[in-house]
Amino acid sequence: MNPGIDDLPVRDELRGKSPYGAPQLDVPVRLNTNENPYPLPEPLVERITERVREAARGLNRYPDRDAVELRTALAAYLTRTGGHPVGVENVWAANGSNEVIQQLLQAFGGPGRTAIGFEPSYSMHALIARGTGTGWISGPRGEDFTIDLPAAEKAIAEHRPDVVFITTPNNPTGNAVPAETVIALYDAAQAAKPSMVVVDEAYIEFSHGASLLPLLADRPYLVVSRTMSKAFGAAGLRLGYLAAHPAVVDAVQLVRLPYHLSAITQVTALAALEHTDTLLKYVEQLKSERDRLVSELRAAGYEVTESDANFVQFGRFADSHATWRRILDRGVLVRDNGVPGWLRVSAGTPAENDAFLDAVRDLKKEQEQSG
Numbered sequence: 300m301n302p303g304i305d306d307l308p309v310r311d312e313l314r315g316k317s318p319y320g321a322p323q324l325d326v327p328v329r330l331n332t333n334e335n336p337y338p339l340p341e342p343l344v345e346r347i348t349e350r351v352r353e354a355a356r357g358l359n360r361y362p363d364r365d366a367v368e369l370r371t372a373l374a375a376y377l378t379r380t381g382g383h384p385v386g387v388e389n390v391w392a393a394n395g396s397n398e399v400i401q402q403l404l405q406a407f408g409g410p411g412r413t414a415i416g417f418e419p420s421y422s423m424h425a426l427i428a429r430g431t432g433t434g435w436i437s438g439p440r441g442e443d444f445t446i447d448l449p450a451a452e453k454a455i456a457e458h459r460p461d462v463v464f465i466t467t468p469n470n471p472t473g474n475a476v477p478a479e480t481v482i483a484l485y486d487a488a489q490a491a492k493p494s495m496v497v498v499d500e501a502y503i504e505f506s507h508g509a510s511l512l513p514l515l516a517d518r519p520y521l522v523v524s525r526t527m528s529k530a531f532g533a534a535g536l537r538l539g540y541l542a543a544h545p546a547v548v549d550a551v552q553l554v555r556l557p558y559h560l561s562a563i564t565q566v567t568a569l570a571a572l573e574h575t576d577t578l579l580k581y582v583e584q585l586k587s588e589r590d591r592l593v594s595e596l597r598a599a600g601y602e603v604t605e606s607d608a609n610f611v612q613f614g615r616f617a618d619s620h621a622t623w624r625r626i627l628d629r630g631v632l633v634r635d636n637g638v639p640g641w642l643r644v645s646a647g648t649p650a651e652n653d654a655f656l657d658a659v660r661d662l663k664k665e666q667e668q669s670g
């Protein structure tokens with residue numbers, strides 16, 4: 300017998316589904332997964348090597364299960380940059396913020412419970428909900444991709460979700476969510492039933508505005524989730540973290556696997572945090588490249604959503620997938636997130652962005668000639 304997936308007794312909600320993932324194509328310019336395009340600086344590579352060598356000697360032992368040294372360093376980073384004092388007891392870390400979100404849904408979602416997100420947004424929120432048996436509610440967004448507050452409050456009152464996701468800056472649209480909107484949604488969620496509100500700040504370091512960490516004061520049901528995949532240029536490391544009331548940290552520990560964060564991951568993240576200031580300089584460069592993409596796309600005749608992230612949503616296209624393919628034919632990989640009429644490009648190095656801008660200007664010319 301040689302069964303296919305549908306011959307196996309997989310859960311009904313997984314039948315006919317495909318695994319999540321952007322195409323990993325071997326093309327000259329890859330601007331499709333919102334990575335940081337700059338390799339880690341050599342002194343940091345040296346420091347990682349040193350710390351990993353040291354840790355390798357102790358690999359016969361399990362790692363620090365509570366990752367205390369790392370969580371302390373993350374708390375110091377948040378306190379220094381987030382405008383709100385955060386201690387080790389407020390911080391939890393896991394293998395990427397996807398795992399943080401999974402642990403949150405394991406603890407606060409699950410069978411018989413629901414989560415809501417305002418779409419289009421980061422599609423893994425819905426997929427992790429499905430994977431954890433949590434019902435998913437697709438909440439509304441306005442025409443301009445901002446959260447339509449009255450409609451969102453109504454959806455929360457009607458569905459009384461257990462978990463509310465707010466992504467700011469939002470992926471794939473790029474726009475940030477104002478603090479007042481988050482406060483209003485938090486209040487709506489608490490009025491409907493005490494539910495957890497997860498603010499996904501994966502791209503916050505690229506924002507024109509401030510982190511929403513100060514909202515944690517007096518809001519025990521609020522969670523801010525972060526990652527080292529974007530601003531720290533360490534997508535390959537797989538390190539995400541959250542800040543919340545200590546009770547939330549206690550709750551996720553009920554579902555985390557023992558020793559989930561390897562000793563190698565912990566020391567590598569610590570080494571990267573030692574180089575925070577250097578890494579944040581790349582963020583400044585990327586922010587100015589992002590702003591250049593916005594203005595040059597507009598000058599070339601494209602529509603662009605306001606961006607507070609390291610990527611830009613641009614359009615509009617009668618057939619976005621066909622346009623995605625034509626940009627790819629010119630050696631540049633962007634992302635089709637399935638938002639009708641729009642595509643997303645990550646800010647790369649100046650040379651990568653030039654290659655992208657040449658490709659899309661070329662498309663416009665072609666269009667003008669044929670139309």
Ligand SMILES: Cc1ncc(COP(=O)(O)O)c(C=O)c1O
Pocket residue numbers: 332333394395396397398421466470499501502525526527528534537538539
């Ligand atoms: C909004 C948002 N949250 C979370 C993540 C996951 O990041 P990671 O698991 O690499 O920390 C991403 C990745 O693209 C994202 O866009």
